[in-house]
Amino acid sequence: MNLFAFTLRRLLLLIPTLVGVSLLTFALSRIVPGDPARLAAGAQATPEMYQQIRDEFGLDKPLPTQYLDYVRGIVTGDWGKSILSRRPVMEDLQTYWPATLELVLVAMVIATVVGIPLGVLSAVRADRPSDQVARIVSLLGVSVPAFWLAVLLQLFFALRLGWLPASGRLLPGVVPPPSVTGLYLVDSALAGQWDTFGQALRQIILPALTLSFPTLATVSRFTRSSLLEVLGQDYVRTARAKGVAERSVVLGHAMRNALIPLVTMVGLSIGWSMGGSVLVETVFDWPGIGLYATKSALTLDFQPIMGIALLYGIVFSLINIAVDVTYGLLDPRIRRA
Amino acid sequence: MTNRQEIEARYRDLREALATEGVSRRTFMQVAAAAALASGLSHGAPVAAAPSPGAPRRLAGRQASENTLVFGSGQDISNLDPHTGHDYSITWGQRAVYDSLLRYEGNPPVLKPLLATEVSGSPDATEWTIKLDPKATFHDGSAADAAAVVWNFNRMLKKNLGVAWMFATAMDEKSAQVVDPTTVKVTLVKPFGPFEAVLPWLFVANPKVVEANEKDGDLGEGWLKDHEAGGGPFTIANWQPGSTYQFARFPNYWYTAEDAPKPLDSFVWQIIRESSTKRIAMETGQVQLGDNFTPEDLEGLRANPTFVVNDAPSMSPCSIKLNNKVGPTSDLNVRKALSHAFDYDSALEAVSGRGEVMQGPLPTSLQPWHKADLPVLKFDMDAAKAALAASGSKDGFSMEYVYVTGLTEEEQFGLILLQNAAELNIEVKMTPLVWPDMVARASKADTAPPAMCVYAGTDYADPDNFLWQGFHSSQAGFWSAASWYQNPEVDQWLEGARATSDQAKRQELYNNVQQRIVEDAVEIFVYVQTENTAWTADLNYTYVPIMGGDPRVIGFK
Numbered sequence: 017m018n019l020f021a022f023t024l025r026r027l028l029l030l031i032p033t034l035v036g037v038s039l040l041t042f043a044l045s046r047i048v049p050g051d052p053a054r055l056a057a058g059a060q061a062t063p064e065m066y067q068q069i070r071d072e073f074g075l076d077k078p079l080p081t082q083y084l085d086y087v088r089g090i091v092t093g094d095w096g097k098s099i100l101s102r103r104p105v106m107e108d109l110q111t112y113w114p115a116t117l118e119l120v121l122v123a124m125v126i127a128t129v130v131g132i133p134l135g136v137l138s139a140v141r142a143d144r145p146s147d148q149v150a151r152i153v154s155l156l157g158v159s160v161p162a163f164w165l166a167v168l169l170q171l172f173f174a175l176r177l178g179w180l181p182a183s184g185r186l187l188p189g190v191v192p193p194p195s196v197t198g199l200y201l202v203d204s205a206l207a208g209q210w211d212t213f214g215q216a217l218r219q220i221i222l223p224a225l226t227l228s229f230p231t232l233a234t235v236s237r238f239t240r241s242s243l244l245e246v247l248g249q250d251y252v253r254t255a256r257a258k259g260v261a262e263r264s265v266v267l268g269h270a271m272r273n274a275l276i277p278l279v280t281m282v283g284l285s286i287g288w289s290m291g292g293s294v295l296v297e298t299v300f301d302w303p304g305i306g307l308y309a310t311k312s313a314l315t316l317d318f319q320p321i322m323g324i325a326l327l328y329g330i331v332f333s334l335i336n337i338a339v340d341v342t343y344g345l346l347d348p349r350i351r352r353a
Numbered sequence: 354m355t356n357r358q359e360i361e362a363r364y365r366d367l368r369e370a371l372a373t374e375g376v377s378r379r380t381f382m383q384v385a386a387a388a389a390l391a392s393g394l395s396h397g398a399p400v401a402a403a404p405s406p407g408a409p410r411r412l413a414g415r416q417a418s419e420n421t422l423v424f425g426s427g428q429d430i431s432n433l434d435p436h437t438g439h440d441y442s443i444t445w446g447q448r449a450v451y452d453s454l455l456r457y458e459g460n461p462p463v464l465k466p467l468l469a470t471e472v473s474g475s476p477d478a479t480e481w482t483i484k485l486d487p488k489a490t491f492h493d494g495s496a497a498d499a500a501a502v503v504w505n506f507n508r509m510l511k512k513n514l515g516v517a518w519m520f521a522t523a524m525d526e527k528s529a530q531v532v533d534p535t536t537v538k539v540t541l542v543k544p545f546g547p548f549e550a551v552l553p554w555l556f557v558a559n560p561k562v563v564e565a566n567e568k569d570g571d572l573g574e575g576w577l578k579d580h581e582a583g584g585g586p587f588t589i590a591n592w593q594p595g596s597t598y599q600f601a602r603f604p605n606y607w608y609t610a611e612d613a614p615k616p617l618d619s620f621v622w623q624i625i626r627e628s629s630t631k632r633i634a635m636e637t638g639q640v641q642l643g644d645n646f647t648p649e650d651l652e653g654l655r656a657n658p659t660f661v662v663n664d665a666p667s668m669s670p671c672s673i674k675l676n677n678k679v680g681p682t683s684d685l686n687v688r689k690a691l692s693h694a695f696d697y698d699s700a701l702e703a704v705s706g707r708g709e710v711m712q713g714p715l716p717t718s719l720q721p722w723h724k725a726d727l728p729v730l731k732f733d734m735d736a737a738k739a740a741l742a743a744s745g746s747k748d749g750f751s752m753e754y755v756y757v758t759g760l761t762e763e764e765q766f767g768l769i770l771l772q773n774a775a776e777l778n779i780e781v782k783m784t785p786l787v788w789p790d791m792v793a794r795a796s797k798a799d800t801a802p803p804a805m806c807v808y809a810g811t812d813y814a815d816p817d818n819f820l821w822q823g824f825h826s827s828q829a830g831f832w833s834a835a836s837w838y839q840n841p842e843v844d845q846w847l848e849g850a851r852a853t854s855d856q857a858k859r860q861e862l863y864n865n866v867q868q869r870i871v872e873d874a875v876e877i878f879v880y881v882q883t884e885n886t887a888w889t890a891d892l893n894y895t896y897v898p899i900m901g902g903d904p905r906v907i908g909f910k
Contacts, residue, residue: 027643048790054831062518065521068514101512103431103594111594112594112595133507166627167627182637183625189621191591201490298626298627299627314788315788315789316787
């Protein structure tokens with residue numbers, strides 16, 4: 017199967033996945049107890065006000081009709097609106113999604129840029145003190161709760177040292193760059209607003225560091241174990257026997273093969289980090305999709321909940337496809353399988 | 354397994370292995386100690402270059418002007434529309450960009466003129482005359498006149514959302530009429546004594562601007578959620594949903610309040626959800642006014658003379674609603690027993706003393722309305738036992754106590770009740786629920802919990818706000834009336850108080866209502882919160898216990 021057919025097949029499989037996600041979230045939002053219309057109407061609403069909200073959101077229609085209306089809306093770009101804030105869900109997703117994406121991408125950059133060299137160092141100096149330090153860092157990475165690390169970083173870098181801001185995506189009063197991608201770092205660079213770029217960078221460091229820590233730890237240990245395995249292979253021994261410099265053996269010969277599985281791992285980590293961004297977004301007041309999801313879930317605001325679930329379904333599926341395609345590019349045996 | 358599956362399985366194994374990896378305790382402690390020393394986090398380690406957290410620093414480049422107020426709050430301004438959005442944070446934004454007919458000032462709150470210079474009602478509270486300030490203008494320079502006010506009344510009623518519940522039971526679209534450019538006459542379909550008290554919530558938008566932005570007959574709703582069409586002291590400078598809402602001073606604002614400080618150049622509503630983050634933001638000078646701190650953070654700020662901690666009573670009473678309609682709590686003696694069995698002082702300790710025990714259904718700060726000599730039930734286990742013995746459930750029973758998941762103080766109130774009720778052989782089952790589920794439970798008498806902890810909101814400074822909402826029969830089914838108390842005599846008094854503008858008569862009727870509600874032990878009246886805000890000492894800010902303060906009268910000293 018060529019790469020195009022392989023990709024197309026995976027993309028087509030996306031359709032039943034998304035239908036499943038939409039059915040599941042719709043069903044869940046309708047079977048949970050609670051009446052969002054009563055909540056939105058307020059404590060002293062008249063019966064007419066309450067009924068008006070139910071009519072507006074079609075809550076008295078039969079469930080199959082409600083689902084078909086919902087699907088029709090999705091296809092035409094109308095993802096409904098929040099029953100509480102009355103804002104269109106699509107508009108909210110466009111607002112909050114880039115913030116989470118930017119945070120996760122920067123966290124992934126930190127995790128790989130720090131995690132891979134740390135893993136290499138551990139592998140080439142296995143069981144020596146530097147490896148032990150790396151192991152401790154990894155252990156902390158997977159066991160330290162994100163909210164605790166977040167507050168610790170805030171106390172130290174924001175309050176005691178005053179080097180970095182404690183929260184937010186930009187400081188109050190700083191106007192965001194003109195939106196092209198919604199990612200402030202990219203948009204400010206595109207607009208040549210380097211002051212804003214610097215400000216956005218300072219703001220993102222602490223939350224991205226917090227979010228990156230578990231992935232960094234895993235990348236580091238994964239790199240170490242992969243590299244140790246590869247370093248024991250015959251072709252590495254052959255390279256060494258031929259007198260190739262150790263640096264070249266490790267970085268040139270072994271690393272190339274050791275890093276292939278990391279593509280999958282980092283890809284999957286992007287998905288997990290998106291799911292795990294809720295806590296980090298809460299502590300750092302990062303206006304991302306995680307916060308939006310939490311707020312919507314706690315108020316039973318079902319249109320945003322369904323929109324977020326669908327968006328996550330799309331993003332996770334696309335990440336999986338991207339990982340498979342990349343892996344297929346790197347290892348043709350996968351495409352043939 | 355495919356390679357992909359192998360990798361995923363390997364990744365899972367690795368994560369599990371890391372979580373239990375066999376790093377020796379000695380090695381761990383050595384490395385951890387070294388890391389702590391290196392970072393200066395170990396106890397007592399000096400951080401030479403660290404600035405003192407004592408004095409808030411205004412971060413360079415933070416603000417366009419030093420005359421900017423940044424308010425750190427956990428609550429979003431989700432919809433700025435003057436007629437469809439209404440909550441604590443939204444009204445801060447609305448007050449910044451819109452003028453209302455009247456405004457609240459001070460604590461206890463008093464009504465002050467804004468667009469309206471005078472409001473007078475007929476004795477039967479059905480006809481109201483509103484005289485407008487002829488100087489009032491919108492941001493485009495056009496007059497904020499009677500025609501605009503009538504148009505806004507009608508838009509609010511048409512949308513029938515947000516604040517409409519305060520008006521819709523008493524008026525329709527024919528009620529408001531233009532008499533002349535500065536006079537509006539409102540003829541209500543039902544008498545409504547507190548009409549004047551709800552006028553601060555009719556924000557007046559410029560009809561021309563709204564109509565120009567109307568789409569598909571939405572009366573401008575889509576546009577107004579994040580744009581303004583007002584005449585208030587500020588305009589929108591920067592709108593970042595879920596994050597930052599910045600308002601810039603409108604230079605030609607027509608209104609000046611008496612004794613108002615120098616107006617702010619800019620007012621920023623900054624979303625900061627975590628209390629610790631908010632405290633850090635205040636201590637580093639990013640924020641000058643913040644709300645909703647934990648008691649620990651509030652005390653931390655109080656210890657620093659640079660900050661003022663607000664110790665004024667709020668108007669947010671917390672009570673445990675007892676189901677008066679169904680189950681054991683429908684028995685008056687059971688309700689009395691539970692009210693006597695509740696340790697009110699312990700409840701105050703649970704909120705770090707930040708409040709005062711309620712003395713009946715109204716906050717004591719709601720003067721002159723609160724009745725001082727109510728026979729409020731005190732904590733008294735002997736009286737509790739006697740009341741239970743006189744009830745139909747003298748051998749005890751089992752009941753649910755429902756509270757909001759994650760709200761520690763509500764959980765502690767439940768535990769206080771649980772502990773003392775056990776002495777009466779009443780088993781209290783703690784049931785945490787998310788708020789929508791609690792609202793749903795309250796909607797039917799059969800499902801309304803026997804005991805449910807609820808904080809009441811304050812929208813207008815009138816007993817009607819609390820007593821109608823909580824105790825009029827028509828409200829049963831809403832969360833604020835989760836006790837399902839339906840008493841025709843009380844209904845009659847409440848309706849009578851709405852049907853007159855004679856304040857002395859109203860006082861008498863509300864006294865009757867308060868007395869009866871306490872005698873009927875409708876709820877366990879727990880406490881009224883102390884307001885939870887703090888600000889920098891250089892800020893000239895007067896807290897108003899109805900939806901916060903008014904940015905048009907806040908400034909730096």
